[in-house]
Amino acid sequence: MTKLLYIETVGCQMNLLDSELVVASLRKQGYELTDTPGRADTILFNTCSVRQHAEDKIYSALGRLKNAKQRHPEKIIGVLGCMAQKDQRKIFERAPFVDLVVGPGQLHQIPRLLEEIAVERGPRLEVSLDRQAGRRDEIERSFESYDPDRDPEMRPTPYQAFVRIQIGCDKFCTYCIVPSVRGPEQGRDPAHIRAEARKLADEGCREITLLGQTVNSYRFRHGDGRVTRLSDLLAGLQEIPGLARLKFVTNYPKDMTDDLLAAVRELPKVSPYLHVPAQSGSNGVLRRMKRGYTVEDYREMFGRIRERVPGYAVTSDFIVGFCGETEEDFEQTVELVRECRFKNSFIFKYSERPGTKGAELFADDVPEETKRRRNNELLAIQNAISEEENQQFLGQTVEVLVEGPSKNSHRHYEEEGPILQLTGRTHCDRIVVFEGNRRQIGELLPVTIYDTAPHTLFGEVVTCEVGPQVYSLS
Ligand code: SAH
Ligand code: SF4
Numbered sequence: 235m236t237k238l239l240y241i242e243t244v245g246c247q248m249n250l251l252d253s254e255l256v257v258a259s260l261r262k263q264g265y266e267l268t269d270t271p272g273r274a275d276t277i278l279f280n281t282c283s284v285r286q287h288a289e290d291k292i293y294s295a296l297g298r299l300k301n302a303k304q305r306h307p308e309k310i311i312g313v314l315g316c317m318a319q320k321d322q323r324k325i326f327e328r329a330p331f332v333d334l335v336v337g338p339g340q341l342h343q344i345p346r347l348l349e350e351i352a353v354e355r356g357p358r359l360e361v362s363l364d365r366q367a368g369r370r371d372e373i374e375r376s377f378e379s380y381d382p383d384r385d386p387e388m389r390p391t392p393y394q395a396f397v398r399i400q401i402g403c404d405k406f407c408t409y410c411i412v413p414s415v416r417g418p419e420q421g422r423d424p425a426h427i428r429a430e431a432r433k434l435a436d437e438g439c440r441e442i443t444l445l446g447q448t449v450n451s452y453r454f455r456h457g458d459g460r461v462t463r464l465s466d467l468l469a470g471l472q473e474i475p476g477l478a479r480l481k482f483v484t485n486y487p488k489d490m491t492d493d494l495l496a497a498v499r500e501l502p503k504v505s506p507y508l509h510v511p512a513q514s515g516s517n518g519v520l521r522r523m524k525r526g527y528t529v530e531d532y533r534e535m536f537g538r539i540r541e542r543v544p545g546y547a548v549t550s551d552f553i554v555g556f557c558g559e560t561e562e563d564f565e566q567t568v569e570l571v572r573e574c575r576f577k578n579s580f581i582f583k584y585s586e587r588p589g590t591k592g593a594e595l596f597a598d599d600v601p602e603e604t605k606r607r608r609n610n611e612l613l614a615i616q617n618a619i620s621e622e623e624n625q626q627f628l629g630q631t632v633e634v635l636v637e638g639p640s641k642n643s644h645r646h647y648e649e650e651g652p653i654l655q656l657t658g659r660t661h662c663d664r665i666v667v668f669e670g671n672r673r674q675i676g677e678l679l680p681v682t683i684y685d686t687a688p689h690t691l692f693g694e695v696v697t698c699e700v701g702p703q704v705y706s707l708s
């Protein structure tokens with residue numbers, strides 16, 4: 235009998251991938267997806283703890299389910315992912331009607347747990363060991379993720395996929411909860427990564443994004459002592475027929491080594507798009523964040539990208555209002571943004587996370603109002619830069635991997651026949667919107683840009699080909 239599953243996912247790409255895998259495993263058990271929680275037999279939340287706001291959102295969504303659960307006690311409600319690992323039993327205290335709490339290292343157990351709950355009710359809790367709970371290898375094992383074969387239909391588009399190459403994080407930035415909820419850093423066996431990539435390519439996947447919290451710190455030590463680095467892994471993946479593009483996120487500034495930049499430059503499938511969060515432009519703040527580099531180190535790294543990677547596009551994350559951040563510190567961040575001219579930046583207000591070194595050592599002393607002002611100011615500066623940077627594409631022809639109909643396409647074009655508004659990305663990860671037809675989804679097309687906005691390029695497909703390679707690969 236078909237059962238209906240509703241799943242809501244917040245957080246980073248790692249969580250999107252995890253949800254995809256959970257859904258794939260439950261489809262095998264006869265579940266189908268619904269986007270209406272009211273109709274679902276099982277409701278799952280895949281959660282994030284990186285900022286307080288992300289947690290609040292889930293606790294209020296749970297609160298809204300209380301009455302539904304009273305009326306339909308047979309509905310199963312589960313909390314998965316990082317907040318499950320962080321709050322564990324506390325989730326049952328705040329929401330006693332929750333049936334299941336499963337950390338990111340135990341997601342493979344969900345099909346079994348749901349079967350058990352169907353037979354015998356009672357809350358189930360499956361989480362990894364605390365990072366201080368024992369020997370490193372025991373803790374590592376308790377966080378081991380699973381990456382089973384997935385259902386091609388479950389990917390955001392059949393032509394793109396995430397592939398995990400690393401789990402956990404060992405950097406322990408003082409503001410960050412990730413190392414404690416995702417466990418120790420572990421690189422996945424390159425043979426498994428290549429096998430998964432090959433299978434995805436055989437299914438028609440054109441673009442793979444490799445995932446890791448500090449993806450460029452990836453290292454896998456083989457039994458014979460050889461080490462595979464990210465650059466070696468990319469060189470292997472470059473050879474897989476069918477794949478057109480390779481991306482990887484998120485990079486740690488200190489680990490942006492020359493061999494990796496050489497791989498980005500030399501391997502044609504590797505996108506020149508690098509997400510390398512700076513977090514702040516002030517050395518005092520970076521030191522308190524324990525980021526392990528100075529703003530001079532970051533500038534030096536950025537200089538190497540600029541010199542060595544033609545057509546590069548660098549994006550960043552920033553936290554404003556971290557403990558003790560003065561107006562002068564903030565101005566130094568503004569300076570860094572103006573100087574680097576990032577393609578885009580994600581800007582966050584500092585959110586204190588209990589259990590982190592930051593919460594223990596420093597007072598969260600920047601008023602909310604100041605955080606908000608700095609956030610808006612930095613965002614306005616970044617948006618103006620993004621818009622200016624996009625203008626260089628006016629009149630240029632770029633190669634676009636077509637992802638599917640754009641968000642507005644149905645509203646504008648449904649009645650007008652087969653022509654619809656499509657969206658895709660350039661090699662450097664810029665979003666391009668243009669008119670086309672459904673058959674073009676999944677193809678690489680030359681598109682000439684005639685208009686730009688801060689985060690979008692608008693173009694027209696080049697229909698008359700003068701010869702091969704008439705368009706630039708940016
Ligand atoms: N591993 C990645 C990203 C981790 S989380 C990296 O190291 O860059 C994504 C972003 O959330 C971070 O880059 C940081 O900018 C932000 N972030 C993390 N903890 C935060 C906190 N406590 N408050 C506000 N923003 C935070
Ligand atoms: Fe968090 Fe720092 Fe690790 Fe990124 S590198 S996940 S910000 S601890």
Ligand code: F3S
Binds near residue numbers: 245248249281284415
């Ligand atoms: Fe959030 Fe966990 Fe990702 S805390 S940012 S979902 S690793």
